[in-house]
Amino acid sequence: MAFISSGYDPKQPMKNRITDIGPKHFKDFLPPVLKNNYGKWLYHEILEPGILMHKAESGDEVYTIRVGSPRLMGVQTIREICEIADKHCGGHVRWTTRHNVEFMVDNKDKVGPLKEDLLSRKHDAGSYKFPIGGTGAGVTNIIHTQGWVHCHTAASDASGTVKAVMDDLFEEFTSMRLPAPLRLSMACCVNMCGAVHCSDIGFVGYHRKPPIVDHFTLDNICEVPLAVAACPTAAIRPTKVDLPDGTKVNSVAIKNERCMFCGNCYTMCPALPLSDGKGGDGLIIMVGGKVSNRRSNPKFSKVVVDFVPNEPPRWPTLVKKVHQIVEAYSSGARKYERLGEWAERIGWERFFEVCDLEFTWHLIDDFRDPAYETWRQTTNFKF
Amino acid sequence: MAFISSGYDPKQPMKNRITDIGPKHFKDFLPPVLKNNYGKWLYHEILEPGILMHKAESGDEVYTIRVGSPRLMGVQTIREICEIADKHCGGHVRWTTRHNVEFMVDNKDKVGPLKEDLLSRKHDAGSYKFPIGGTGAGVTNIIHTQGWVHCHTAASDASGTVKAVMDDLFEEFTSMRLPAPLRLSMACCVNMCGAVHCSDIGFVGYHRKPPIVDHFTLDNICEVPLAVAACPTAAIRPTKVDLPDGTKVNSVAIKNERCMFCGNCYTMCPALPLSDGKGGDGLIIMVGGKVSNRRSNPKFSKVVVDFVPNEPPRWPTLVKKVHQIVEAYSSGARKYERLGEWAERIGWERFFEVCDLEFTWHLIDDFRDPAYETWRQTTNFKF
Amino acid sequence: MAKHKTPLLDELEKGPWPSFVSDIKREAESRTKNANNVEYQIPVDVCEDLLGVLELSYTDGETHWKHGGIVGVFGYGGGVIGRYCDQPEQFPGVAHFHTVRVNQPSGFYYSTDFLKQLCDLWEFRGSGLTNMHGSTGDIVWLGTTTPQLEEIFYELTHKLDTDLGGSGSNLRTPASCLGMSRCQYSCIDAQDLCHDLTIEYQDFLHRPAFPYKFKFKVDGCPNGCVASIARSDLSFIGLWKDNIRIDQEAVKAYIGGEIKPNAGAHSGRDWGKFDINKEVIDLCPTNCMWMEGNTLKINDKECNHCMHCINALPRALRIGEETGCAMLLGAKAPILDGAQMGTLIVPFIKCEAPYTEIKDLIEKLFEFWMEEGKNRERVGETMKRVGLYKILQVMELEVDARVVQEPRTNPYIFWKEEEVPGGWDRQIEDYRSRHKM
Amino acid sequence: MAKHKTPLLDELEKGPWPSFVSDIKREAESRTKNANNVEYQIPVDVCEDLLGVLELSYTDGETHWKHGGIVGVFGYGGGVIGRYCDQPEQFPGVAHFHTVRVNQPSGFYYSTDFLKQLCDLWEFRGSGLTNMHGSTGDIVWLGTTTPQLEEIFYELTHKLDTDLGGSGSNLRTPASCLGMSRCQYSCIDAQDLCHDLTIEYQDFLHRPAFPYKFKFKVDGCPNGCVASIARSDLSFIGLWKDNIRIDQEAVKAYIGGEIKPNAGAHSGRDWGKFDINKEVIDLCPTNCMWMEGNTLKINDKECNHCMHCINALPRALRIGEETGCAMLLGAKAPILDGAQMGTLIVPFIKCEAPYTEIKDLIEKLFEFWMEEGKNRERVGETMKRVGLYKILQVMELEVDARVVQEPRTNPYIFWKEEEVPGGWDRQIEDYRSRHKM
Ligand code: SRM
Ligand code: SRM
Ligand code: SRM
Ligand code: SRM
Ligand code: SF4
Ligand code: SF4
Ligand code: SF4
Ligand code: SF4
Ligand code: SF4
Ligand code: SF4
Ligand code: SF4
Ligand code: SF4
Numbered sequence A, B: 001m002a003f004i005s006s007g008y009d010p011k012q013p014m015k016n017r018i019t020d021i022g023p024k025h026f027k028d029f030l031p032p033v034l035k036n037n038y039g040k041w042l043y044h045e046i047l048e049p050g051i052l053m054h055k056a057e058s059g060d061e062v063y064t065i066r067v068g069s070p071r072l073m074g075v076q077t078i079r080e081i082c083e084i085a086d087k088h089c090g091g092h093v094r095w096t097t098r099h100n101v102e103f104m105v106d107n108k109d110k111v112g113p114l115k116e117d118l119l120s121r122k123h124d125a126g127s128y129k130f131p132i133g134g135t136g137a138g139v140t141n142i143i144h145t146q147g148w149v150h151c152h153t154a155a156s157d158a159s160g161t162v163k164a165v166m167d168d169l170f171e172e173f174t175s176m177r178l179p180a181p182l183r184l185s186m187a188c189c190v191n192m193c194g195a196v197h198c199s200d201i202g203f204v205g206y207h208r209k210p211p212i213v214d215h216f217t218l219d220n221i222c223e224v225p226l227a228v229a230a231c232p233t234a235a236i237r238p239t240k241v242d243l244p245d246g247t248k249v250n251s252v253a254i255k256n257e258r259c260m261f262c263g264n265c266y267t268m269c270p271a272l273p274l275s276d277g278k279g280g281d282g283l284i285i286m287v288g289g290k291v292s293n294r295r296s297n298p299k300f301s302k303v304v305v306d307f308v309p310n311e312p313p314r315w316p317t318l319v320k321k322v323h324q325i326v327e328a329y330s331s332g333a334r335k336y337e338r339l340g341e342w343a344e345r346i347g348w349e350r351f352f353e354v355c356d357l358e359f360t361w362h363l364i365d366d367f368r369d370p371a372y373e374t375w376r377q378t379t380n381f382k383f
Numbered sequence C, D: 001m002a003k004h005k006t007p008l009l010d011e012l013e014k015g016p017w018p019s020f021v022s023d024i025k026r027e028a029e030s031r032t033k034n035a036n037n038v039e040y041q042i043p044v045d046v047c048e049d050l051l052g053v054l055e056l057s058y059t060d061g062e063t064h065w066k067h068g069g070i071v072g073v074f075g076y077g078g079g080v081i082g083r084y085c086d087q088p089e090q091f092p093g094v095a096h097f098h099t100v101r102v103n104q105p106s107g108f109y110y111s112t113d114f115l116k117q118l119c120d121l122w123e124f125r126g127s128g129l130t131n132m133h134g135s136t137g138d139i140v141w142l143g144t145t146t147p148q149l150e151e152i153f154y155e156l157t158h159k160l161d162t163d164l165g166g167s168g169s170n171l172r173t174p175a176s177c178l179g180m181s182r183c184q185y186s187c188i189d190a191q192d193l194c195h196d197l198t199i200e201y202q203d204f205l206h207r208p209a210f211p212y213k214f215k216f217k218v219d220g221c222p223n224g225c226v227a228s229i230a231r232s233d234l235s236f237i238g239l240w241k242d243n244i245r246i247d248q249e250a251v252k253a254y255i256g257g258e259i260k261p262n263a264g265a266h267s268g269r270d271w272g273k274f275d276i277n278k279e280v281i282d283l284c285p286t287n288c289m290w291m292e293g294n295t296l297k298i299n300d301k302e303c304n305h306c307m308h309c310i311n312a313l314p315r316a317l318r319i320g321e322e323t324g325c326a327m328l329l330g331a332k333a334p335i336l337d338g339a340q341m342g343t344l345i346v347p348f349i350k351c352e353a354p355y356t357e358i359k360d361l362i363e364k365l366f367e368f369w370m371e372e373g374k375n376r377e378r379v380g381e382t383m384k385r386v387g388l389y390k391i392l393q394v395m396e397l398e399v400d401a402r403v404v405q406e407p408r409t410n411p412y413i414f415w416k417e418e419e420v421p422g423g424w425d426r427q428i429e430d431y432r433s434r435h436k437m
Helices: A032-036 A075-088 A108-120 A159-168 A215-221 A224-230 A264-268 A316-332 A339-346 A348-355 A369-374 B032-036 B075-088 B108-120 B159-168 B215-221 B224-230 B264-268 B316-332 B339-346 B348-355 B369-374 C007-011 C020-033 C046-060 C112-125 C148-159 C190-200 C202-206 C248-255 C276-281 C308-312 C356-372 C379-386 C388-394 C428-434 D007-011 D020-033 D046-060 D112-125 D148-159 D190-200 D202-206 D248-255 D308-312 D356-372 D379-386 D388-394 D428-434
Strands: A041-048 A051-056 A061-067 A072-074 A092-095 A101-105 A184-187 A201-206 A236-242 A248-254 A282-287 A302-309 B041-048 B051-056 B061-067 B072-074 B092-095 B101-105 B184-187 B201-206 B236-242 B248-254 B282-287 B302-309 C099-102 C109-111 C129-132 C139-142 C216-219 C234-240 C289-292 C295-298 C323-329 C343-349 D099-102 D109-111 D129-132 D139-142 D216-219 D234-240 D289-292 D295-298 D323-329 D343-349
Touching: A032 A061, A051 A108, A061 A108, A072 A075, A072 D020, A075 A092, A075 A101, A075 A108, A075 D020, A075 D112, A075 D129, A092 D112, A101 A108, A159 A184, A159 A316, A159 D020, A201 A316, A215 A248, A224 A236, A224 A248, A224 A264, A282 A316, A282 A339, A302 A316, A302 A348, A316 A339, A316 A348, A339 A348, A369 B369, A369 C379, B032 B061, B051 B108, B061 B108, B072 B075, B072 C020, B075 B092, B075 B101, B075 B108, B075 C020, B075 C112, B075 C129, B092 C112, B101 B108, B159 B184, B159 B316, B159 C020, B201 B316, B215 B248, B224 B236, B224 B248, B224 B264, B282 B316, B282 B339, B302 B316, B302 B348, B316 B339, B316 B348, B339 B348, B369 D379, C007 C046, C020 C046, C046 C129, C099 C148, C109 C112, C112 C148, C190 C202, C190 C216, C190 C234, C190 C356, C234 C356, C248 C276, C248 C295, C276 C289, C276 C308, C323 C356, C323 C379, C343 C356, C343 C388, C356 C379, C356 C388, C379 C388, D007 D046, D020 D046, D099 D148, D109 D112, D112 D148, D190 D202, D190 D216, D190 D234, D190 D356, D234 D356, D248 D295, D323 D356, D323 D379, D343 D356, D343 D388, D356 D379, D356 D388, D379 D388
Parallel strands: A184 A201, B184 B201, C216 C234, D216 D234
Antiparallel strands: A041 A051, A051 A061, A061 A101, A072 D129, A092 A101, A092 D109, A201 A282, A236 A248, A282 A302, B041 B051, B051 B061, B061 B101, B072 C129, B092 B101, B092 C109, B201 B282, B236 B248, B282 B302, C099 C139, C129 C139, C234 C323, C289 C295, C323 C343, D099 D139, D129 D139, D234 D323, D289 D295, D323 D343
């Protein structure tokens, strides 16, 4: 492979340089029916799972077919999406804020052929390329992150856990039989790039062993004060260490029992790895968060399963626990009731019972002062 | 007056000493009808404001007349209570947890004469000695504290403010026309001996000026480290001071802008007085707390008036603000709804409007991390 | 004639509510008159001077009391609050004005005989002024001099069979609601538990062994008439575990308007005809009630025993029969880090004399707190500092989902090494064999 | 034939949900085949090696990526996340595997022309693997080598008129819901505000000037489809201030069962006949709705615009016409001190291009935060540290009761000296003249 220049000249980086132009204007990309009716929409209907119709004041209609996506996709798949959009949708397509793809047509007649086309496409190994669903009171795509595909702090894989869970919940994606929308998220470490902190159900990769100190590397590439300052629990202190080869280096010592495995030290200093494939790393499950202001205020998710081991490739324990929660919610909640609203209504003590989950001491908040507010200050509980 | 010995001999303090006997057993004091039906009560009725009837399984009935009290009472008044109890109640009487007095009779016929007797008794200057009321959905006695009658940290008077407010709310004491019980409390400083922190309406004496340092006294009678440690905001630091007479003393300096006027330093060291009769001291009003678990969890009171000046002897501004709140609650709340439940239902932004109170920046919590939880994290508010 | 002019205080004699000024004046007059020839052991004009110094405060807007110093009775570290006036020349009668806290009988019941003895003693050796009662529950005697303290204590214990209450870093005088003596809602014998604990822990009550004050309060049911959940370090609240007892005939009588709801507590206003749905069923916070025809049904498993329906229909509904109490730890006023309400640590425990199980728990708690609590740290603050789980551990309590209102929202779990397979002792060489730098 | 055996990953090709493994394999095969004779600028087997290293992680349960170091394009402090494999010998194709964040068009709409250009560029100069989209909203290009970064940037800006997104202590790529383009609920032009702010603050987006990252997100209404309240440092949420528009005929049609509630979102289960009381009126959190005969009434003054009724009856109810947005500050994930949701700082502000008023506020905020924020302190943490009022002051915003959910429960108000009559400068002599020691 020969290096082919784009025209960029490393010796004159400023030559012809274009910067700070931002993205292209979104209006360039709207399908005509959306452009024409911009800001003039009247109402919508969900015709069937995954298929929306929006009606404009002008009488125009737009039909949207929403399909699932693994988010991680190669350009071959994107080209296939383009091919479909060219064939059915006048060359326009969009993604949703939850990584689904939306194909839009301006006429009801175009819906059938598009639908058929989408569902006919499968990967050789059998999975759908474009499963239709993700609307209304069902499960939609799982917001997720990099995992072992790309991130250096990942305590679990993102794409794999999501695939396993979505396979299990596939019927909930393609139907609308839950009490309310059920939004799942995944993050591969407690940095929570997937914003698990406000999801109906979230699962988060996390560590359970304090960092190993790589003294030699630390002295070479990290700043001791930065590593010390990184720790929110003051578990790290500076120290001097004699390496086996006799050299003395500046390094740090970890007070293990103060460590809460947050990994912030590792973010600041690569010589403090936490990962542990031998039983340390795994996931927690959090539930009951929400983002919408509908009826009740947005809520944070709560940790309800303190540990699920990493069980690649299909994480059966994770899948099972999530399934249990979805089942219990589905049969227990009232129409329009989000998972967290349901749990609060029946009481968290009852939640654990109906989901058949164990309440352990790890679930009692002991982090900082506001923990107090999560303890119970009333006799209003159920036996 | 000659000193009359009790029999105690200061030279032999242990002689005949009786200690650790605790109070007398309460069963010695129960009226027979209560003793006989102990633990066997069936139900009660409030016959009229201040008058309760309890029915026992045996069919026995006890009639209770509850009367107000200033709490601060001399033995002359207690003897008068005894006189009444001897006359009508077989020599038994009790106080309530809110400083009211309860006279009990075992027969309905005894109620009328007792009632008449009680209401006939007035102080020469005109106030009732034994006003009947304080039951059901009304105002009962105000829990309060020492104030200028006895406490060294009081920023306002207790008995005086309570008297002024109770005069104003007298009709609410003698009737039951509010949506639910309305419990008021008073504390003369932020130590809150009156447990204002969980009352429907509370008023609290408080300071607004940092302590004055009495360097000479401090050096003589306080421990500098204790004074420094007393301050929760680290506003106090040790220092050396040259007194006008040339002597050098160990003392402290106050970082005024860090002071939150809590008075803890003064509790630990009398050389740090805060009191200020020249515009510094006054009261705040807190509302919406509750203690019972009925329907909703117990709640803390919230500060809704950031300052009411000390206006002895009758604190007109305090009385007026409390009155406004009671009026607004009375006309706005639903049956069974406690003040805090009402405020939460309509929203605090609306509470200020209907009570005609000003929301100032002082009411935004800025104390410690949990303050965050009181800020608004939703768009669910009312215009 | 009054010793001091009190024009401001006189304003507080007006109005219908019992005037404390009139009451103090009454006491002052009685002392001046001294009809019974009492040999007052402290200045006769103590009440006059109290009015005087109070009038001064009303004039300058500042208190005139000073720190108390350490006064008390031999061998006790509490029960007396020392107090001195900062204008002793002007008001010599209150130059010393200490408070004596007398342990009230549980439930605040008295015979007049006993009360009169109290009055006689206090008139003789003190100001005659009292608080019936203090906020914690004591009989508070306002104002005496140092030499009288031992005399008062001697007479109190020898003649009145009664002891001092608590103050300082002691157990404070426990208090309870009236409980079973006159209340059908009481799930436990609140007065008895209160009395029993008071007697059991006399030593802690009188001798400071704690980091700071510690209060017990006992409520017979979740209505909380002694406010234990807000005002005691260890709160006991009666509960039932089984079913609410229903008298269906009485339900019908309520519906028919024959009995006033909530025992008539709202009869001062016309709230319209009673509607069982609006007033009871719809207000049940757990939504566990419904009507089947004329029959009221409760799904007791979902009931959180909030008391609303029972309060609203006291003739039709009664608490269950399998009773006990919950224990909540750590309530306190806002000084210094904000107020705390009691936190549930024991959802349910049997509550019968001699309360052995309860006392076992208390002792484990005391032991821990005396060891680990910092100076002037309330147990609620200790709990906040060490975490709720630590308290459960120390008290050897089960971990029960009921102790939290909701599970944690942060993922920062402090795992212990023994819980994690493979332990924490890892070698960097091993790690680097899999991960190059 | 696959370069590496991936028995574990192969398991993830099973099941109905689109398999990312199949997708990567597809890309790998395409590169091997290279039907279009692309002159791949990075290793052909990049996708094979990605599968290989991922299989390794599936085997040993640990990630094999290393810290990135500082890679990027000249003059920009963000837009690229450097990444290296810790097994470069085994997987040379992913030895360098940097991510490029490409700023997505507001609302995630594309023409296929543009998409195909993106695909061509990325296939040519990178792995061909993408995330559509990253959690913040960018088009995320997964995996290229350092020498390609400038080339990619050059082509992106010159040929595709498109810039990089944010990373590091920069403004991050703003994102919005689809807003007015396809949603009747949008109270503001969410996409336009998002685009406008993106353009306005290009400098902050590309050059780290902040203490830490900063995110804008724009939701057209309180439904929050881009989760701005949970996921952006400054969240804009569209609102109306006036009345909900009601089409009473449509209300009747809902009641009559002619239209499915909530646009049919619940049609997968039989929830029984629609009951406007049960599904709408009783669920209104402010209880401000009722029926008068067949007419639906709303007391709009009490409505808190939660969207429930409008969501439930989209054909009958419409948002009001006096629209604008709320601004909420400080949302973030839990690292380090716990998660935060955005805190309301502006209940309502007009939201029309060129958004001058909004930008004035943003600039005051930026200025303050750049001055006062500590290193790696999110603005929400700064707000927690300095207090909400300080933020309002800095932004010169009115104090409005709406910014709090409830007023403070503690009495610890930090009065300022100028607010207190007489000031703070007091003399002990003066005090002692009234109070003897
Ligand atoms: C397409 C999308 C916006 C976009 O710009 O991409 C979108 C589109 C719509 N949302 Fe949404 N929402 C979208 C993400 C969200 C999110 C964000 C998220 O999940 O991360 C939320 C917040 C979820 C939460 O609270 O945790 C969200 C909360 C809602 C709600 C409130 C639901 C609730 O019960 O709380 C509504 C109202 C409703 O469902 O009736 C709503 C309503 C709608 C409507 C009906 C608006 C309209 O009239 O067009 C759209 C179709 C809904 C449907 O799919 O049933 N949208 N919606 C997003 C689709 C994501 C996906 O692929 O599944
Ligand atoms: C006598 C007393 C107990 C004692 O040991 O002295 C008492 C007695 C009763 N209380 Fe109470 N409560 C007493 C202080 C309290 C307190 C404590 C306080 O106010 O500091 C509370 C907690 C208040 C709070 O939540 O802030 C209290 C909250 C209740 C409630 C719950 C009310 C509510 O709506 O939340 C009930 C139930 C009811 O009213 O139906 C109740 C019910 C009752 C009943 C009906 C119980 C019974 O069947 O006998 C008694 C008569 C009520 C009445 O007066 O209308 N009692 N009650 C106290 C009288 C104080 C006074 O002089 O006014
Ligand atoms: C007498 C009494 C007020 C009254 O008028 O009723 C009282 C009076 C004092 N209290 Fe109190 N407290 C009294 C009940 C309370 C209560 C209410 C309760 O017990 O239900 C509380 C709130 C609940 C709690 O315990 O938190 C209370 C919370 C405080 C505090 C704050 C403690 C805290 O941790 O938050 C202080 C400050 C301190 O301990 O330094 C305090 C300190 C004081 C001192 C000792 C102030 C001092 O440093 O000298 C007061 C002596 C005043 C005097 O002139 O005699 N007092 N104090 C109450 C005791 C009477 C009794 O024994 O029955
Ligand atoms: C790529 C992306 C995840 C994804 O797969 O989509 C991502 C990836 C990383 N995030 Fe993130 N974050 C991504 C969206 C988020 C979000 C969600 C959002 O923006 O809506 C959050 C939560 C919201 C928030 O901002 O708090 C998020 C919260 C974090 C945090 C925690 C920050 C905090 O203050 O709480 C970190 C830690 C850090 O900054 O050191 C972090 C750090 C990282 C780093 C840079 C880790 C590192 O130190 O190298 C990750 C690089 C991974 C990689 O291999 O490329 N990422 N990160 C997302 C950005 C893609 C894009 O530009 O569109
Ligand atoms: S959640 Fe953690 S591991 Fe996952 S992408 Fe974000 S920073 Fe990396
Ligand atoms: S993982 Fe977190 S708590 Fe543990 S040492 Fe590192 S920074 Fe500190
Ligand atoms: S509230 Fe303050 S001033 Fe009043 S009695 Fe208690 S400690 Fe003294
Ligand atoms: S009053 Fe409180 S905050 Fe002020 S100096 Fe004293 S202890 Fe500190
Ligand atoms: S707390 Fe319960 S048992 Fe005790 S008096 Fe009040 S209502 Fe009765
Ligand atoms: S006690 Fe409360 S929760 Fe239980 S049934 Fe009655 S109202 Fe409902
Ligand atoms: S946030 Fe509101 S305006 Fe935006 S897409 Fe969602 S429902 Fe529509
Ligand atoms: S938007 Fe919400 S608060 Fe307003 S009327 Fe509708 S349901 Fe009620």
